[in-house]
Amino acid sequence: xxxxxxxxxxxxxxxxxxxxxxxxxxxxxxxxxxxxxxxxxxxxxxxxxxxxxxxxxxxxxxxxxxxxxxxxxxxxxxxxxxxxxxxxxxxxxxxxxxxxxxxxxxxxxxxxxxxxxxxxxxxxxxxxxxxxxxxxxxxxxxxxxxxxxxxxxxxxxxxxxxxxxxxxxxxxxxxxxxxxxxxxxxxxxxxxxxxxxxxxxxxxxxxxxxxxxxxxxxxxxxxxxxxxxxxxxxxxxxxxxxxxxxxxxxxxxxxxxxxxxxxxxxxxxxxxxxxxxxxxxxxxxxxxxxxxxxxxxxxxxxxxxxxxxxxxxxxxxxxxxxxxxxxxxxxxxxxxxxxxxxxxxxxxxxxxxxxxxxxxxxxxxxxxxxxxxxxxxxxxxxxxxxxxxxxxxxxxxxxxxxxxxxxxxxxxxxxxxxxxxxxxxxxxxxxxxxxxxxxxxxxxxxxxxxxxxxxxxxxxxxxxxxxxxxxxxxxxxxxxxxxxxxxxxxxxxxxxxxxxxxxxxxxxxxxxxxxxxxxxxxxxxxxxxxxxxxxxxxxxxxxxxxxxxxxxxxxxxxxxxxxxxxxxxxxxxxxxxxxxxxxxxxxxxxxxxxxxxxxxxxxxxxxxxxxxxxxxxxxxxxxxxxxx
Amino acid sequence: xxxxxxxxxxxxxxxxxxxxxxxxxxxxxxxxxxxxxxxxxxxxxxxxxxxxxxxxxxxxxxxxxxxxxxxxxxxxxxxxxxxxxxxxxxxxxxxxxxxxxxxxxxxxxxxxxxxxxxxxxxxxxxxxxxxxxxxxxxxxxxxxxxxxxxxxxxxxxxxxxxxxxxxxxxxxxxxxxxxxxxxxxxxxxxxxxxxxxxxxxxxxxxxxxxxxxxxxxxxxxxxxxxxxxxxxxxxxxxxxxxxxxxxxxxxxxxxxxxxxxxxxxxxxxxxxxxxxxxxxxxxxxxxxxxxxxxxxxxxxxxxxxxxxxxxxxxx
Numbered sequence: 001x002x003x004x005x006x007x008x009x010x011x012x013x014x015x016x017x018x019x020x021x022x023x024x025x026x027x028x029x030x031x032x033x034x035x036x037x038x039x040x041x042x043x044x045x046x047x048x049x050x051x052x053x054x055x056x057x058x059x060x061x062x063x064x065x066x067x068x069x070x071x072x073x074x075x076x077x078x079x080x081x082x083x084x085x086x087x088x089x090x091x092x093x094x095x096x097x098x099x100x101x102x103x104x105x106x107x108x109x110x111x112x113x114x115x116x117x118x119x120x121x122x123x124x125x126x127x128x129x130x131x132x133x134x135x136x137x138x139x140x141x142x143x144x145x146x147x148x149x150x151x152x153x154x155x156x157x158x159x160x161x162x163x164x165x166x167x168x169x170x171x172x173x174x175x176x177x178x179x180x181x182x183x184x185x186x187x188x189x190x191x192x193x194x195x196x197x198x199x200x201x202x203x204x205x206x207x208x209x210x211x212x213x214x215x216x217x218x219x220x221x222x223x224x225x226x227x228x229x230x231x232x233x234x235x236x237x238x239x240x241x242x243x244x245x246x247x248x249x250x251x252x253x254x255x256x257x258x259x260x261x262x263x264x265x266x267x268x269x270x271x272x273x274x275x276x277x278x279x280x281x282x283x284x285x286x287x288x289x290x291x292x293x294x295x296x297x298x299x300x301x302x303x304x305x306x307x308x309x310x311x312x313x314x315x316x317x318x319x320x321x322x323x324x325x326x327x328x329x330x331x332x333x334x335x336x337x338x339x340x341x342x343x344x345x346x347x348x349x350x351x352x353x354x355x356x357x358x359x360x361x362x363x364x365x366x367x368x369x370x371x372x373x374x375x376x377x378x379x380x381x382x383x384x385x386x387x388x389x390x391x392x393x394x395x396x397x398x399x400x401x402x403x404x405x406x407x408x409x410x411x412x413x414x415x416x417x418x419x420x421x422x423x424x425x426x427x428x429x430x431x432x433x434x435x436x437x438x439x440x441x442x443x444x445x446x447x448x449x450x451x452x453x454x455x456x457x458x459x460x461x462x463x464x465x466x467x468x469x470x471x472x473x474x475x476x477x478x479x480x481x482x483x484x485x486x487x488x489x490x491x492x493x494x495x496x497x498x499x500x501x502x503x504x505x506x507x508x509x510x511x512x513x514x515x516x517x518x519x520x521x522x523x524x525x526x527x528x529x530x531x532x533x534x535x536x537x538x539x540x541x542x543x544x545x546x547x548x549x550x551x552x553x554x555x556x557x558x559x560x561x562x563x564x565x566x567x568x569x570x571x572x573x574x575x576x577x578x579x580x581x582x583x584x585x586x587x588x589x590x591x592x593x594x595x596x597x598x599x600x601x602x603x604x605x606x607x608x609x610x611x612x613x614x615x616x617x618x619x620x621x622x623x624x625x626x627x628x
Numbered sequence: 629x630x631x632x633x634x635x636x637x638x639x640x641x642x643x644x645x646x647x648x649x650x651x652x653x654x655x656x657x658x659x660x661x662x663x664x665x666x667x668x669x670x671x672x673x674x675x676x677x678x679x680x681x682x683x684x685x686x687x688x689x690x691x692x693x694x695x696x697x698x699x700x701x702x703x704x705x706x707x708x709x710x711x712x713x714x715x716x717x718x719x720x721x722x723x724x725x726x727x728x729x730x731x732x733x734x735x736x737x738x739x740x741x742x743x744x745x746x747x748x749x750x751x752x753x754x755x756x757x758x759x760x761x762x763x764x765x766x767x768x769x770x771x772x773x774x775x776x777x778x779x780x781x782x783x784x785x786x787x788x789x790x791x792x793x794x795x796x797x798x799x800x801x802x803x804x805x806x807x808x809x810x811x812x813x814x815x816x817x818x819x820x821x822x823x824x825x826x827x828x829x830x831x832x833x834x835x836x837x838x839x840x841x842x843x844x845x846x847x848x849x850x851x852x853x854x855x856x857x858x859x860x861x862x863x864x865x866x867x868x869x870x871x872x873x874x875x876x877x878x879x880x881x882x883x884x885x886x887x888x889x890x891x892x893x894x895x896x897x898x899x900x901x902x903x904x905x906x907x908x909x910x911x912x913x914x915x916x917x918x919x920x921x922x923x924x925x926x927x928x929x930x931x932x933x934x935x936x937x938x939x940x941x942x943x
Contacts (some may be wrong), residue, residue, distance in 0.1 A: 117646035122923050124882035125900075125916045126650075132904040132912045133657045209771055213886055216773050217901050232774060236890070239777055240785050240792075250774035258769035265765075282752050282838035285853040357848055359839070382853075390850035397848075402841040407863055407938060417849045452939045468849065 014266020020259035028076040036069040040224045048242045061245050077227040082208030088146040090200045093153020101161025115151045123148045131219045141220035145210045160195050205260035228253050286356035288364045295369040297376050303330025304508045305476045310368035312353045321580045323349040325532040331508040338511045338523030346532035347512045351478045355389050391421045394469035398481040400461035404453040410464045411449030417471035436467040459490035476508045516559045528552045531587035538612035546621040548614040551588045594618045636928045647920045652693050705914035710906040715914035726895035730884045732815040737822035745830025750857045767824035772883045776817040776890035793892035814891040818883050822876045829872050833865040867938050874930035
């Protein structure tokens with residue numbers, strides 16, 4: 001609760017709303033104690049005095065009544081009526097909702113049909129009909145506004161109650177022989193009250209506005225009694241000659257409703273857990289780059305695509321999560337590099353950093369370079385980066401149900417992949433899209449092109465994802481766990497498809513996965529990542545046969561082998577470290593059986609000979625000896 | 629699609645039936661005797677009894693309801709005593725005027741709201757976002773009737789740009805240009821609150837969508853950022869914006885009552901308020917049932933639009 005108030009207080013606008021609202025309420029409460037002129041005393045000699053007239057700070061109205069006094073008494077009345085209407089609607093709505101939700105079945109059905117019926121009216125029609133029946137008057141207006149808002153509360157509270165009615169503590173109360181009304185009062189009600197209070201606080205501004213509206217129409221408070229709405233309604237006839245009589249009550253309504261809205265927003269934000277974590281911010285078109293040392297924009301590199309000492313971090317509030325800390329790797333044309341690690345090891349962030357696709361905020365690339373034929377893309381201006389995306393470096397993502405646009409036909413998504421890089425006619429685009437679908441072995445490509453993603457199976461969608469990546473004949477494909485969501489037979493098909501494409505087209509593939517089985521099938525070389533760093537790298541077979549880093553060895557031991565006998569599958573004890581608080585030395589040391597004191601002191605370099613390297617002081621296999 | 633529309637229309641029948649029941653029951657709560665209200669307190673008991681017979685008020689409640697319902701199905705909503713005119717004629721004429729006002733406002737609030745909300749989301753925490761958020765907050769906090777009055781003071785009285793009130797100029801008006809001049813202020817005043825609500829909703833819907841994986845896919849393909857926002861993201865966000873537009877139509881229709889009073893617009897809201905003050909029950913009943921029915925039908929149109937937009941909805 002105190003955390004809630006802290007959050008609320010941190011929101012300056014909400015705090016402002018709270019203070020203004022508090023002042024208005026305090027003013028309304030002490031109005032009877034203030035030395036004000038009687039608000040109903042008329043004095044036709046002093047009609048329409050302007051503001052700041054002696055004796056009448058805000059002037060007078062059409063009957064010479066003191067506007068300041070009428071304003072304060074009117075505010076008091078408006079607040080009281082709005083609050084009463086909210087309270088009445090909340091109590092009645094909650095009662096209806098609890099009964100419907102608790103008894104369920106036919107009772108629920110009948111009540112909720114009635115509620116739906118009430119909601120079928122534009123709200124003011126219902127209010128007008130009620131006032132028409134009861135006759136104009138403040139109490140009747142209050143009743144009308146309350147009744148109109150009952151469905152809102154009834155629906156909300158019913159939803160909560162349905163959830164509660166099947167909880168264990170309610171069952172326990174039932175078994176102990178409590179009567180239904182007692183269960184409602186002692187078990188359900190206490191859990192529902194906070195929801196009622198919140199719903200009430202968010203609607204109170206509305207209630208004040210609605211009752212003021214009815215009074216404005218002459219259907220609410222009747223003369224000489226006046227709330228803010230009827231003051232405005234009466235002043236309307238003198239709007240042009242004496243605008244101050246309209247402006248004064250109007251501004252008061254504005255102040256009240258605005259402060260309530262500000263406060264309501266603050267309450268809502270403080271209750272929304274996503275805002276605390278910053279998860280509600282939208283990613284920008286490209287990841288923010290903030291590098292201390294700018295690497296050369298162009299150098300000579302061996303690989304087609306190479307990463308040099310890449311650092312990517314997530315900045316959330318005051319914490320810095322070092323997702324990727326100094327990763328270097330490279331691929332040649334026709335080569336497939338596997339990047340493997342547990343979830344959270346930084347492998348996906350590494351892949352996304354290459355084309356600036358890490359969600360930002362909170363992602364920031366803080367160092368290093370990603371070079372395509374030697375040209376650094378991380379520092380490249382956005383238009384250049386965009387023209388490379390999908391054209392020269394294409395991505396295949398995991399879970400194509402989420403990664404394909406749900407409302408566009410797959411054919412249109414394929415055509416768009418082409419047309420955003422070069423102009424293509426409609427018929428050519430369609431022909432090319434069908435050709436692409438055929439190239440990834442989708443049967444009935446001519447019909448499938450008009451399907452929506454939800455009409456396809458997971459394997460078919462993944463093929464569409466691959467077809468989309470191939471649309472512009474890219475040089476590099478970055479596949480981010482493209483087979484993780486698929487079953488094993490489909491996975492095998494997709495892998496062999498990728499393998500064929502690589503051989504046919506000379507593609508360079510960076511394949512991100514957590515599965516050594518997949519790496520063994522597809523990749524020439526593999527890099528193992530742990531806590532944002534590469535801990536071992538080398539040719540796939542060499543690493544698989546003789547892993548050097550203890551972590552690699554444990555990871556391989558986790559893979560079940562078909563017909564591999566009674567080998568014990570060993571999970572790695574402990575959890576990967578949190579990347580906002582990495583230990584010095586080797587990040588794996590706390591989970592490592594070979595760890596010694598030296599492992600926990602100072603940087604350990606990625607060391608090795610030829611194609612193999614390992615970041616370990618006491619490796620399982622001596623890399624240097626093996627290659628030598 | 630045709631089957632889906634038919635199904636929705638059939639489902640609307642019990643709702644409209646329920647609306648007539650609710651309206652009838654509310655009106656039956658009226659204390660006192662409508663005949664006395666019509667004839668005044670000096671009427672002789674004979675005259676009151678005769679009028680009650682003429683109005684069918686001597687019959688039991690249920691019978692009266694079905695007579696009223698049956699007549700309405702034949703297009704007979706009764707006769708307004710205060711206007712001495714068939715209710716349906718008055719309602720149709722007034723509703724037409726309201727439709728011009730509310731329809732314009734609805735289009736304004738939809739277009740402006742979605743644009744403002746999307747810009748706000750795309751520039752989250754930037755200057756445009758802060759400015760829009762502030763204007764929107766002001767917009768949803770200002771009572772439309774007060775805003776309308778202030779607009780009259782500024783644009784009609786001080787600047788003399790636009791006419792103060794009414795729908796057509798009394799002398800020499802009546803063409804479309806005249807209508808637009810008269811329509812501008814009330815339509816804007818009416819649209820402000822709904823625009824604010826639509827903008828808020830669009831902003832949060834867009835922020836929600838922009839974080840989705842398929843947006844990252846679009847960017848990975850190299851799609852231009854403007855198309856990512858106004859194509860991919862907005863298209864997906866519309867799925868959660870459209871249902872709220874149905875609710876907003878109800879708010880615009882409700883707000884029209886105030887605006888019609890402020891700007892002397894000869895619409896159905898003003899007719900209803902006058903009818904209530906005159907205690908012209910048949911006119912109130914007929915007007916409310918008619919508008920509520922139109923609103924139900926409008927919501928069906930919204931649902932159909934939604935199903936056209938989202939192929940995942942089974943039709």
